[in-house]
Amino acid sequence: MASMRFEPPDAFQSPRFAQLSTFMRLPYTRDVRGLDVAIIGIPFDGGVSFRPGARFGPKEVRTNSLLIRPYNPVLRALPFSRLRVADCGDVDPNPMDIIDTYGRIEGRVGEILAAGAVPACVGGDHSISLAILRAVARRHGAVALVHVDSHQDMWEQYFGNRYFHGTPFRRALEEGLYLPRATVQFGIRGPVYGEGDFEFGQTHGVTVVRAEEIHARGVEAALAHLDRVRGKKVYVSFDIDAVDPAFAPGTGTPEVGGLSSAQALALLRGLAGLEIVGFDIVEVSPPYDQSGITAMLAANVLFELLSVLAVGRG
Numbered sequence: 001m002a003s004m005r006f007e008p009p010d011a012f013q014s015p016r017f018a019q020l021s022t023f024m025r026l027p028y029t030r031d032v033r034g035l036d037v038a039i040i041g042i043p044f045d046g047g048v049s050f051r052p053g054a055r056f057g058p059k060e061v062r063t064n065s066l067l068i069r070p071y072n073p074v075l076r077a078l079p080f081s082r083l084r085v086a087d088c089g090d091v092d093p094n095p096m097d098i099i100d101t102y103g104r105i106e107g108r109v110g111e112i113l114a115a116g117a118v119p120a121c122v123g124g125d126h127s128i129s130l131a132i133l134r135a136v137a138r139r140h141g142a143v144a145l146v147h148v149d150s151h152q153d154m155w156e157q158y159f160g161n162r163y164f165h166g167t168p169f170r171r172a173l174e175e176g177l178y179l180p181r182a183t184v185q186f187g188i189r190g191p192v193y194g195e196g197d198f199e200f201g202q203t204h205g206v207t208v209v210r211a212e213e214i215h216a217r218g219v220e221a222a223l224a225h226l227d228r229v230r231g232k233k234v235y236v237s238f239d240i241d242a243v244d245p246a247f248a249p250g251t252g253t254p255e256v257g258g259l260s261s262a263q264a265l266a267l268l269r270g271l272a273g274l275e276i277v278g279f280d281i282v283e284v285s286p287p288y289d290q291s292g293i294t295a296m297l298a299a300n301v302l303f304e305l306l307s308v309l310a311v312g313r314g
């Protein structure tokens with residue numbers, strides 16, 4: 001019997017590693033030392049208020065990332081040549097306990113940051129961003145924030161619970177984890193409970209670029225708001241529901257009238273030149289997905305953000 005050989009996964013052109021299902025066929029390692037970027041899955045959806053399933057997001061984004069090729073011709077970037085990137089596996093959440101899960105996420109992201117790597121987190125519902133931001137702020141201090149989402153996620157509570165996927169950016173602001181006047185929320189839309197829902201962000205000086213404004217004036221005009229975050233360390237949180245459910249149906253809280261996938265990619269490319277110290281891609285819910293198109297979009301969002309990081313290191 002021929003002996004088995006283990007080959008490094010360098011074969012972007014070949015389907016032979018498809019069964020490994022790491023993010024973009026990257027090497028898998030739990031050891032984050034020496035990496036520039038550590039991609040982790042956070043399969044937790046205990047913070048969801050409506051449609052569940054985001055705990056299966058990392059698995060499906062891995063599967064749908066197998067078609068990603070290594071060169072980004074728009075940004076002229078070869079992220080995996082410029083950066084040492086690996087799939088560092090999943091955080092083990094506690095599906096029964098969001099507070100315990102937050103500790104586990106903060107611990108793992110803290111390890112990545114302590115090793116000098118950028119944490120690239122694939123959720124999971126949006127509640128996880130609070131725990132990631134706790135680790136990021138511990139390392140870098142309060143950061144500037146680019147938040148792409150159809151919702152502000154700044155509510156006070158639901159049913160008396162202060163921790164779920166509708167509150168992370170209120171809790172994070174209260175905890176001083178990000179700089180509200182250096183924060184831009186892109187893609188906000190959809191019905192809310194009243195005009196008062198926007199007060200918290202307004203009071204603290206958060207800039208909102210509504211989806212309607214992006215449709216009326218274009219992505220290029222929207223990007224002008226990034227002046228607020230330039231020159232600072234920036235965290236990027238990308239909720240897949242920023243994209244219209246026609247393009248991204250597989251998500252927990254869909255809102256019509258959203259960005260096209262092309263607009264979302266253009267927006268992300270506009271982040272090139274920012275000093276991004278961490279990011280997340282959240283709210284992919286495979287049970288509501290059609291043909292994996294939402295997970296495929298998330299995989300491409302991941303590739304664009306890695307390309308943006310690579311440009312920044314150029």
Ligand SMILES: [Mn+2]
Pocket residue numbers: 126149150151153165239283
């Ligand atoms: Mn969200």
